[in-house]
Amino acid sequence: MKGGKQKSGGMVMIEMLVTVPVLLIMFLGSVEFGRVMRTYQMMSFLSRDSSSAAFRDCAFVDEAIDPLAIDTCLQDQYAQKMSGFINANLPNTSMILSVYSYNPVTTMIERIGEYPAGAAYGGGHSSQFQPDLLGSFPLTAVNNTNRVIAISEVFHDYTPNGKSYLGLFSGSPVFYEVTIF
Numbered sequence: 512m513k514g515g516k517q518k519s520g521g522m523v524m525i526e527m528l529v530t531v532p533v534l535l536i537m538f539l540g541s542v543e544f545g546r547v548m549r550t551y552q553m554m555s556f557l558s559r560d561s562s563s564a565a566f567r568d569c570a571f572v573d574e575a576i577d578p579l580a581i582d583t584c585l586q587d588q589y590a591q592k593m594s595g596f597i598n599a600n601l602p603n604t605s606m607i608l609s610v611y612s613y614n615p616v617t618t619m620i621e622r623i624g625e626y627p628a629g630a631a632y633g634g635g636h637s638s639q640f641q642p643d644l645l646g647s648f649p650l651t652a653v654n655n656t657n658r659v660i661a662i663s664e665v666f667h668d669y670t671p672n673g674k675s676y677l678g679l680f681s682g683s684p685v686f687y688e689v690t691i692f
Contacts, residue, residue: 554688562692566661581624603668611660636666
């Protein structure tokens, strides 16, 4: 019994040397996971809100009066406002607002307006939306009375806090969120 008590001090030190790094890694991992989830939620909000506003405010602007009316609306009404939000809350983020029109005669979807926002850092992302792929989907929401589709695409170049913990992130992954309204 006497020998067991003398060994317990060394055993506690070894257990602590093993346990503390594991707990530290778990803590740092949970902090990083929280940052990823916060970024994703903000991207989702930004995508939903911007596509809704683009549809509500800019989709039905009369293009017969001004051929650039939708582009001007996207730029003036919404994209500039969202650029401030993006730069303040989501650095390294860019967004593309697009408005498409469905032509029931040709059954084609044509872009009638597009404006990038928040690309002040020069992210260089381009739209990933391909209208020709929509032909295989039933376009029941797009008909003769409502021919407009508003799309918001958000790109975020994610950078881990400080150095990449244990090399879990190599390079800079790009998060992508899209909302079609």
